[in-house]
Amino acid sequence: MTLQKDPERTETKYLHQYADFTGKRVLEIGCGDGRLTWLYAKSTHDMVGIDLNADDLRVATIERPADAPVSFVRADSVCIPFIKEKFDIAILAWSF
Amino acid sequence: MVHALNEIHRVLAPDGIMIDLRPLAGNWPMEVATSRDFLEAGRVSDSPTGLEDDRAANESMTKAGTQKWFIRQREEYFPFFYYWDSPNEMKEYVDEHWADFITIDETTWRNVRSQWAVANADARLRVRVKMLITRWKKI
Numbered sequence: 001m002t003l004q005k006d007p008e009r010t011e012t013k014y015l016h017q018y019a020d021f022t023g024k025r026v027l028e029i030g031c032g033d034g035r036l037t038w039l040y041a042k043s044t045h046d047m048v049g050i051d052l053n054a055d056d057l058r059v060a061t062i063e064r065p066a067d068a069p070v071s072f073v074r075a076d077s078v079c080i081p082f083i084k085e086k087f088d089i090a091i092l093a094w095s096f
Numbered sequence: 097m098v099h100a101l102n103e104i105h106r107v108l109a110p111d112g113i114m115i116d117l118r119p120l121a122g123n124w125p126m127e128v129a130t131s132r133d134f135l136e137a138g139r140v141s142d143s144p145t146g147l148e149d150d151r152a153a154n155e156s157m158t159k160a161g162t163q164k165w166f167i168r169q170r171e172e173y174f175p176f177f178y179y180w181d182s183p184n185e186m187k188e189y190v191d192e193h194w195a196d197f198i199t200i201d202e203t204t205w206r207n208v209r210s211q212w213a214v215a216n217a218d219a220r221l222r223v224r225v226k227m228l229i230t231r232w233k234k235i
Contacts, residue, residue, distance in 0.1 A: 002179075002180065002181045002185060003178065003179070003180055003185070003189055004178070004179040004180075005176075005177075005178055005179075006176050006177060006178075007177070007179065008177065010174050010175060010176060010177075011117075011174075011176055011227065014117075014172065014174050014227075014229050015115070015117070015229070018115055018170065018229055018231045019113055019115055019231065025109075027104075027107060029100070029104065036117075077100035077103060077104070078099040078100050078103060079103065080103045080104070080106070080107050082107050083107070084106050084107060085106075085107065085108065085109045085110065085112075086107050086109070087107050087108055087109065087112060088108070088109055088112055088113065089108075089112065089113045089114075089115065090104045090107070090108055090112065090113070090114045090115070091114075091115045091117060092104075092114065092115065092116045092117065092118065093117055094117065094118050094119065095118070
């Protein structure tokens with residue numbers, strides 16, 4: 001199958017218009033296989049992606065660039081396993 | 097979902113930003129696209145599940161505002177395209193991934209196939225998904 005998603009990179013353009021990720025601590029809720037994560041993660045201070053789907057998280061972990069300050073955690077958005085005020089930006093990524 | 101928004105509010109630093117990025121139902125157009133132009137070949141039909149998901153999400157975000165957890169700062173819609181090389185590939189994907197959210201009737205599929213068949217050799221099929229992006233600031 002030759003599916004292509006957003007080759008125009010419109011989503012990337014809007015995401016960066018809406019938030020400056022440089023040096024920020026970012027939480028992505030519903031990160032899935034990391035498709036969205038790789039659009040912004042490299043400029044962050046650190047980024048954590050959470051999702052309930054273990055298979056998607058496995059893909060995201062395998063595809064993680066060695067120099068990306070990124071980690072993935074299997075967790076539910078109704079019980080986020082982090083202390084209060086840990087992040088500067090939260091992204092609800094296609095997760096409703 | 098309201099519980100999730102409360103959790104996000106908890107883990108965000110003061111003045112933290114929440115970005116809500118999601119597709120919305122909207123009878124997305126199906127288009128035959130070439131390097132030069134595109135032609136609408138039909139529209140998908142929103143399923144009740146997809147519409148209900150949008151309603152619930154919008155209601156939760158409104159509640160996050162009324163609870164004074166977040167204030168809406170900026171919001172826009174933009175198109176997000178999915179492309180396939182043939183109607184069969186498109187149908188396979190739709191059946192596998194979108195069956196809960198949209199339906200496409202046989203008449204529409206026939207129209208898509210016939211328009212793709214007479215298009216230029218570089219023609220691809222695409223669906224124009226309606227996206228919503230909103231920036232909320234933690235109060």
